[in-house]
Amino acid sequence: MALTTRLEFRQSQALVMTPQLMQAIKLLQLSNLDLMAYVEEELEKNPLLERVSDDDGPALPGEVSEPASVGSDGEGPQEWMGEDLATSRNAIEDDLGTRLDNVFPDDGGPAVASARAEDVSAAHSEWASVGTGGRDDGEYNLEAFVSAELTLADHLAEQLSLSVTDPAQRMIGQxxxxxxxxxxxxxxxxxxxxxxxxxxxxxxxAVLAILQGFDPAGVCARNLTECLAIQLKELNRYDPAMEALLGRLDLLAKRDxxxxxxxxxxxxxxLADMVAEIKRLNPKPGLAFGSASxxxxxxxxxVRAAPDGTFHVELNSDTLPKILLNQVYHARxxxxxxxxxDKTYLAEKLQSATWLIRALDQRARTILKVSAEIVKQQDAFFAHGVQHLRPLNLKTIADAISMHESTVSRVTANKYMATARGIFELKYFFTSAIAAANGGEAHSAEAVRHRIKHLIDSETPNDILSDDTIVEKLREAGIDIARRTVAKYREGMRIASSVQRRREKQGAALSR
Incomplete structure (x- = not known):
């Protein structure tokens, strides 16, 4: 078979992930906090983007500033003020490599700049006579006086420096x-x-024993038993009986x-007094210091109820980044x-800003569209409570609004809905279905969990419900569920078994 060179034409379909498409997908799954951080980063990189302040009025993510009337000399209304003006101008000058003299009508040129520099120098010399942390006109920033949060390590280090003088022991202690x-x-x-x-x-x-005597009581313990023992010794409540009880915390967890x-x-x-004493102790004493905010x-x-019995869904405008494309500045x-x-740079920044605004607008519209359909599908929950939560999956929402399931999945990630019944993650409303015993409409898994918890909360010490009994009661209510599923839901809600609940409730009854 001879090898020859030939030219062929083939037609095929392929999904190309453009940078703009990847950006839109990325924005769609970001939480509102991550989105704010991303937009702030874009504002720093793109001088054609402008932040809209609250004083400028409401603005949707897709709003673009209209170009103002620009004369033949390129002059027009001043769009950027103060620090934003200087920062943006410096960014353009550095990136274009050109000197933009007389572009800004309020700029008087090098002479004025020199005069301003002298004013700044003079102002600096006047500040030198003012004490730190204040101004001579009586205005000052209160936040400058806020002290840093005391961490647990700093708190222990301070006590170590006061309690231990030996350098070797201090090194071990630190x-x-x-x-x-x-x-x-x-x-x-x-x-x-x-x-x-x-x-x-x-x-x-020896040094560890010194550290375990520091405040807060129970700190530097190697396990829970030692932590509780240190606190009990501090309260002079550590006797042989209490020592034996701490040695078998597993029995206490089982309510035996x-x-x-x-x-x-x-x-x-x-025994009831000893258990009550242990419950008053702090199993994690270090969390009082330096915990993350x-x-x-x-x-x-x-989501708000409307007078006609329906529900009104609206976006939280505070979570929507308010940015504009400054076309006036771009024209200048x-x-x-x-x-x-230079022209390529400006074209890239213009395209990047335009795509970002469009992506933000599309993200907001998609979130609103998906949320509205969720409220429509779960209207019984909003009207009557969790017992009326219906089974729901991504495909149902995607088919209803003509979107792909992956898009709905990204929209519901890290997004929250405020309702009259509390704040819920959008994914909360997607629950699996449990068949009905009489062949009727299926039940939501979350609603079944609520029923199980309600049955257990209503039981008495003399009538503890086993998992088999719960299955029978649920089937009487029209819910077909297996015993292992009841056990799984119960354990997921951190509810003890019937044996452990009987011991706990009978012990509580005896203590009273």
Whole structure:
């Protein structure tokens, strides 16, 4: 067979992921906090993008500023003020490599710039006479006086410097403090510390005993038992009976009060007092120091009941980045782009800004569209509660709004909906279906979990429901469910077994 060169034409279909498409997909699955960070980064990189302040009025993500009337000399209304003006101008000058003299009508040129520099220098000399943290006109920033948050490591280090004077012991103590986690537990092996520092085990244990006496009580413990024992010793409540109880915390977790009573050699009343004493202790004493600030959930969508019985769905405008494409500024700097590289740079920035605004607008519209369909599908939940939550999957929503399931999945990720019943993640409304016993409409798994919890909460110490009994009651209510499914849902809600619940409730009844 001879080898020849030939030219052939073939037609095929392929999905090409353009940078713009990848950007739109990325924005779609970002949370509102991640989106804000992404937009801030784009604002720093693209001088044609402009942030809209609250004073400028509401603006949707897709809004583009209309070009103002520009004369033949390129002059027009000043769009950027103060620091934004200087920053944006410097960015354009650096990137284009050209000097933009007389582009800004308020700029008086090098002479004025020199005069301004002298004014700044003079102002700096006047500030030199003012005390730190204040101004001579009485205005100052209160945030400058806010002290940094005290971490657990800093708190322990301060106590170490006051309690230990020996340099070797201080070194060992500081090394142990560095091994304490945020909950206050010593996470490492002290034998490895002794080997690393060239100290004996007795020296390390002696320093550890000093650290375990620091505030807060229970800190630097190696396990939960030691943490509780340190706190009980601080309260002078650590006796042989309590020591025996701490040695079998597994029995306490199982609510096996009969075995504990026999092990500790105490009466029912004394055992109840000991258990109550342990419950008042802090199992994680270190969390009071240097814990990370909790970021509150900001909903992306609001759902409100309408007078006609329907529900009104609207976006949270506070989570939508408000940016504009400054076409006036683009028109000005375009006239000074003399080289092909300058024109290419401006064209790329213009295209990037346009695509970002369109992607933000499309993201907002898609979130609203998906949220509205979720409310439509789950209207019984919003009207009557979790017991009326219907089974729902991504395909149902995708088919209803003519979108792909992957798009709906990205939209519901890290998005939250504020309702009259609380704030829920959009994924909360997608639950699996459990068949009805009489062949009727299927039940939502979340609604079944709610029923199981309600049945268990309503039981009495003399009538504890086993998993088999719960299955029978659910089938009487028209829910066909297996016993292993009931056990799985119960364990997922951290509800103890019927045996453990009986011991706990009977023990509570005896203590009263």
């Amino acid at each position: 090394h142990l403090i560095d091994m304490v986690d945020e909950a206050g537990y010593l996470s490492g092996d002290i034998a490895a510390v002794a080997d690393k520092l060239g100290a004996s085990m007795a020296e390390v244990e 009060f009969a075995s504990l009573r026999k092990l500790c050699g105490v009466s029912d009343e004394d 909790v970021q509150p959930i900001v909903p992306d969508v609001f 700097v375009s006239k000074n782009a003399a080289t092909p590289a």
